[in-house]
Amino acid sequence: MHIRVINPNTSAEMTATIGEAASRIASPGTRVSARHPDHGPVSIESHFDEAVSAVGVLEEVLAGEREGADAYVIACFGDPGLLAARELTRAPVIGIAEAAFHMATLISTRFSIVTTLGRTGIIAEHLLDQYGFSHHCRRVRAAEIPVLDLEENGDAALVRIIDECQRARDEDNIGAIVLGCGGMADLTDTISREVGLPVVEGVTAAVKLAEALVGLGLCTSKHGDLAFPRPKPFTGRFEGFSQLTPER
Amino acid sequence: MHIRVINPNTSAEMTATIGEAASRIASPGTRVSARHPDHGPVSIESHFDEAVSAVGVLEEVLAGEREGADAYVIACFGDPGLLAARELTRAPVIGIAEAAFHMATLISTRFSIVTTLGRTGIIAEHLLDQYGFSHHCRRVRAAEIPVLDLEENGDAALVRIIDECQRARDEDNIGAIVLGCGGMADLTDTISREVGLPVVEGVTAAVKLAEALVGLGLCTSKHGDLAFPRPKPFTGRFEGFSQLTPER
Amino acid sequence: MHIRVINPNTSAEMTATIGEAASRIASPGTRVSARHPDHGPVSIESHFDEAVSAVGVLEEVLAGEREGADAYVIACFGDPGLLAARELTRAPVIGIAEAAFHMATLISTRFSIVTTLGRTGIIAEHLLDQYGFSHHCRRVRAAEIPVLDLEENGDAALVRIIDECQRARDEDNIGAIVLGCGGMADLTDTISREVGLPVVEGVTAAVKLAEALVGLGLCTSKHGDLAFPRPKPFTGRFEGFSQLTPER
Amino acid sequence: MHIRVINPNTSAEMTATIGEAASRIASPGTRVSARHPDHGPVSIESHFDEAVSAVGVLEEVLAGEREGADAYVIACFGDPGLLAARELTRAPVIGIAEAAFHMATLISTRFSIVTTLGRTGIIAEHLLDQYGFSHHCRRVRAAEIPVLDLEENGDAALVRIIDECQRARDEDNIGAIVLGCGGMADLTDTISREVGLPVVEGVTAAVKLAEALVGLGLCTSKHGDLAFPRPKPFTGRFEGFSQLTPER
Amino acid sequence: MHIRVINPNTSAEMTATIGEAASRIASPGTRVSARHPDHGPVSIESHFDEAVSAVGVLEEVLAGEREGADAYVIACFGDPGLLAARELTRAPVIGIAEAAFHMATLISTRFSIVTTLGRTGIIAEHLLDQYGFSHHCRRVRAAEIPVLDLEENGDAALVRIIDECQRARDEDNIGAIVLGCGGMADLTDTISREVGLPVVEGVTAAVKLAEALVGLGLCTSKHGDLAFPRPKPFTGRFEGFSQLTPER
Amino acid sequence: MHIRVINPNTSAEMTATIGEAASRIASPGTRVSARHPDHGPVSIESHFDEAVSAVGVLEEVLAGEREGADAYVIACFGDPGLLAARELTRAPVIGIAEAAFHMATLISTRFSIVTTLGRTGIIAEHLLDQYGFSHHCRRVRAAEIPVLDLEENGDAALVRIIDECQRARDEDNIGAIVLGCGGMADLTDTISREVGLPVVEGVTAAVKLAEALVGLGLCTSKHGDLAFPRPKPFTGRFEGFSQLTPER
Known part of the structure; x- marks a missing residue:
């Protein structure tokens, strides 16, 4: 099982701290990969920081999809981008x-x-x-x-x-x-x-919940309001999202 | 009074529709300027679209601050980025x-x-x-x-x-x-x-509420959790937010 | 636009204070007329005072209807008679x-x-x-x-x-x-x-909300539970309400 | 024990119906007296009717106080004037x-x-x-x-x-x-x-609850927000309330 | 009228205290019988004590049914077994x-x-x-x-x-x-x-509410989720419950 | 890790069904032992059945404590005895x-x-x-x-x-x-x-949550209202609970 732990801020030190804590708590068969976005705030201390960080979280989820992650953890206490992230994948997504x-x-x-x-x-x-x-x-x-x-x-x-x-x-x-x-x-x-x-x-709680959901074979629901987003054009620096064709 | 109406999606037609409706309802002394972000989805129909659009909204608020807007309307029914936008300005910000x-x-x-x-x-x-x-x-x-x-x-x-x-x-x-x-x-x-x-x-309701708040001299509170964000480094394509030094 | 501001207590001094504050905040095209009931308590400091004052408020709304008021403000913090007042008119009624x-x-x-x-x-x-x-x-x-x-x-x-x-x-x-x-x-x-x-x-907030609703062309709903009251006999000192035939 | 049952509308027939139902259910030692206000609507079918009827209810409570009622029932399903009535007496007041x-x-x-x-x-x-x-x-x-x-x-x-x-x-x-x-x-x-x-x-439920409270020796609290109203001048047709000097 | 007051703990002294208070407050025509289970904790100070005591309460209700009780009071402030007790009888059951x-x-x-x-x-x-x-x-x-x-x-x-x-x-x-x-x-x-x-x-409040409900002729609803339990085998020390054939 | 799965009813077939489902979902290092009480209803379909079954659940938790269970699952959808069970152990207890x-x-x-x-x-x-x-x-x-x-x-x-x-x-x-x-x-x-x-x-969800909590080293809180019950005499068929001296 591969759990992608996403630190929504861009602090490499904090990503390391989070990744180590996540790895330590993970079960033997679980591989943890900790990532942070390339784009975003170094720390999240306001609604503003959180809103900006959500985009980075979503990009990391899409990257995780390409790499075959089985579950995602969003490792900021505001759970930025949580419902949006769930739309992008069948894998479970857990906010800390x-x-x-x-x-x-x-x-x-x-x-x-x-x-x-x-x-x-x-x-x-x-x-x-x-x-x-x-x-x-x-x-x-x-x-x-x-x-x-x-x-x-x-x-x-x-x-x-x-x-x-x-x-x-x-x-x-x-x-x-x-x-x-x-x-x-x-x-x-x-x-x-x-x-x-x-x-x-x-962080540790989310890793264990992610393992639990994967163990249960429970996926994020694609029936109703967490279904994959309808594909559509995005402009400017978000143009990359236009190519969004999630496996259906 | 200058109300900046932000259409969070990037559809120019919809921005025009929204802008005209806003202008029609505005009081004689009110100037409405309708904008949409350069970057984002052409329509907002999911949590994902909404999360991405929020960043564009915030950039438009910062642009509005430079141009001296007196109030902001966020013209998408999910009120994307509302609390984050309020942190960026003393002006009232209203979601539709x-x-x-x-x-x-x-x-x-x-x-x-x-x-x-x-x-x-x-x-x-x-x-x-x-x-x-x-x-x-x-x-x-x-x-x-x-x-x-x-x-x-x-x-x-x-x-x-x-x-x-x-x-x-x-x-x-x-x-x-x-x-x-x-x-x-x-x-x-x-x-x-x-x-x-x-x-x-x-949209029309928000324009009138914005006029009302400006008329009352009521600003977005800068005491407590809607205070200006603490300045900090942003990386990558959001580096521009590092220069964020809102008037205090 | 004519906003009738009703001070539910019978203190003329307070009515003047309220009326001046309302007038000061009103937009150029808005005329404010402040009234207090002829019948009722000089101040409102209990459920009892409030219940009695509500009747005076309703009479002032009916008087306002005869004079063509475009909106009403009920200027006591308990919003006495608010829903009842809304039944008597198509005009917006706002409690402070x-x-x-x-x-x-x-x-x-x-x-x-x-x-x-x-x-x-x-x-x-x-x-x-x-x-x-x-x-x-x-x-x-x-x-x-x-x-x-x-x-x-x-x-x-x-x-x-x-x-x-x-x-x-x-x-x-x-x-x-x-x-x-x-x-x-x-x-x-x-x-x-x-x-x-x-x-x-x-008081000031209510004046601006009243202006906003009138500006939007929004009337108190006459569909459902805020419809005009069914006409019926009233006895004794409230006999006058029997003649109640609101424009429909 | 004397329970005053107040029909808030002025329909004598309904007062009789209510009074008989109340009397039938009352315990042997309980005397029921049914009253309706002299002033008010013949039936209560709106917020407006209810607001006007509340004043009549309060006058009937004051009358009951002079006659030594031990408890009150307000016999309209909107419980008009309930909290105001409680302020006027130490006796229990129950809405139907x-x-x-x-x-x-x-x-x-x-x-x-x-x-x-x-x-x-x-x-x-x-x-x-x-x-x-x-x-x-x-x-x-x-x-x-x-x-x-x-x-x-x-x-x-x-x-x-x-x-x-x-x-x-x-x-x-x-x-x-x-x-x-x-x-x-x-x-x-x-x-x-x-x-x-x-x-x-x-009506029947309220009579039994009133008997229960009186039996328990429980009075309406005079500590805090249901204390007797502060005496004060009332004007016009409500001038009589100025003499309000409830036993304290 | 016979009210069975059940003290859910097994302290005889407390049962006496409760029984005396209940008797003192009861109306002339009401007989109070206070009981405590044979089986259970001497006092109830935790979820555990409460869960165990509930079984004793239920046995006392069944005993009361055999003796023709008209209403029940469960005299512990956690209302142990309240909804279960209501299933066992048409008589009102009141928690303190x-x-x-x-x-x-x-x-x-x-x-x-x-x-x-x-x-x-x-x-x-x-x-x-x-x-x-x-x-x-x-x-x-x-x-x-x-x-x-x-x-x-x-x-x-x-x-x-x-x-x-x-x-x-x-x-x-x-x-x-x-x-x-x-x-x-x-x-x-x-x-x-x-x-x-x-x-x-x-305890006193519950006695008066029980009297009130009986006086009103109101029974515990047997329509829907408080209907008598479906008869079924119970094993071990609860075998006696298998004979449960409540009057229907 | 040893998870004790308690089927609160006394049906051996259902206990087997539940135990097999629990074992199938458990992680490699987890041992599942399914038990049902000796005393109680064969099925749980009412508040009454549930109240009686809670005692059996508690006895099975105490038995599990003697056998060194690391976590408990209460496998009835009413979660009977859940908070009481938590008082009896430091191990996590999960209702289905x-x-x-x-x-x-x-x-x-x-x-x-x-x-x-x-x-x-x-x-x-x-x-x-x-x-x-x-x-x-x-x-x-x-x-x-x-x-x-x-x-x-x-x-x-x-x-x-x-x-x-x-x-x-x-x-x-x-x-x-x-x-x-x-x-x-x-x-x-x-x-x-x-x-x-x-x-x-x-059942399966609870097994995975139990594994998660044990993996996190999280115990049922013994600070405050889930602390071990105060020891005290129990009478009659519950006398055995008097010896309750949980490890503290």
């Missing part, structure tokens, strides 16, 4: 936010999210609403650290994240914590040990 | 789906939507949920016509839309109908006459 | 609570309300639920000042309102504030300046 | 819509409503939302008979109501039916026999 | 959590719950969701006392409960308090006096 | 209804459920509400076949299930179908082939 939410509800009745910047909290709130998990999340918290600090000032960032997780544990009446950034994929064990309750991280 | 929903709730207690293709119904459902209008919409209906048929086979398309609107009126227990595509902007009067109940169309 | 909520969601993702007395908070909560905006409002706050203090102890009242707005800004994770009383219509600029984020006030 | 909804959820998992005119369905929908019962109601149905036909064309009306109830039973996947009009208070047994599943009627 | 919620919404707009252990709060939250009362409850609070302390350390427990109720009153913006444990049935008057706002207790 | 819902939302935007008897539809509705998936499910359908017919009249049952699935596909505007009974675990491939869209079955 949804993956973490699903897993957290299976081991606890209520959870809190600890993310990077407060301004991205609204993105998590919108996803919770869309996926149906609003009632399971007590609170969206932010450690107020820029995403790239996870790579560049890892130790200081870790302290702040643990600190916020402990506050969540003590104040929020929860059973589990969801880490709200793909860049935290290598921190799960440390945080979990320090905080003392289950810590759910999306 | 939200505009139509808001207006419909002010003149009726319940409405139905008549859109183009059934597969885009889920996009409307997600927006209704996010905006809070799910309970006000009885049903999302589709005339099952491709978007460009509105330009290319206008008469046949009109017949099918009117037909579906009449079914909505007779079966859905509603007070108003929302037209679910920017390309229907010039059909409102005809449809309304044939159907006999208020028909709300998003 | 709904107007403020609609506008606030167009410029921010989340807002808080600052109202007068805590006991009226439940009225705002019920309206948020009915209109679909509960998820967009973080918190309903009260400055704990009686409504008429806005006229009689304006300076002290203003200090308390600004104080509460600043708390909302600092604690509620919001992008905008909604002022929860028609009597605050002249305070918007001052408060906005002191608080530093968009402040949405309902 | 809420009473029927509460009772129906105790004997079934899902119910449908059969009301008079389709246009009043929206009132029931709004109450279901406000009270929290939207998910328990499968469908709001109308027999499309004017309210007074229940008195004047009783046999024909009954046939249509039974017919609609049978459709509800056969099509709606429900366990119980709620009758949606106070004027149906004397039809419950007949309908229930013909339809063969539990039929919940609001 | 639902009873308290219903009554609280009739005398206030918002309430808080004060229960025993924090870990049982989630059970109350799930019931609020299922019954439709989530929006009416501001907060679920726990006094953090084990259930049996209500019997064994009554004075100390009472102090903590009153303390938590006073915090609810002062901080939660509510009109009433719901006591969240059947073992508090005898404390209502004391707590209400100390706290100064209406205190709703479920 | 929740498993199917989670998986269905990852490959489609909307699904329908096809279950056995119509009367069990309400159980699915309540679970959808509790888990947060109500908006993702378009319709709960029943083939109206008793559960044991799946074993005893397999061919006829299969025809009816396929028939109902085809109706769901053609009428419900969905992308996937969820099979609503553990006894359908061996039919998935056939149904999926006949119906032509993804068919999600809970």
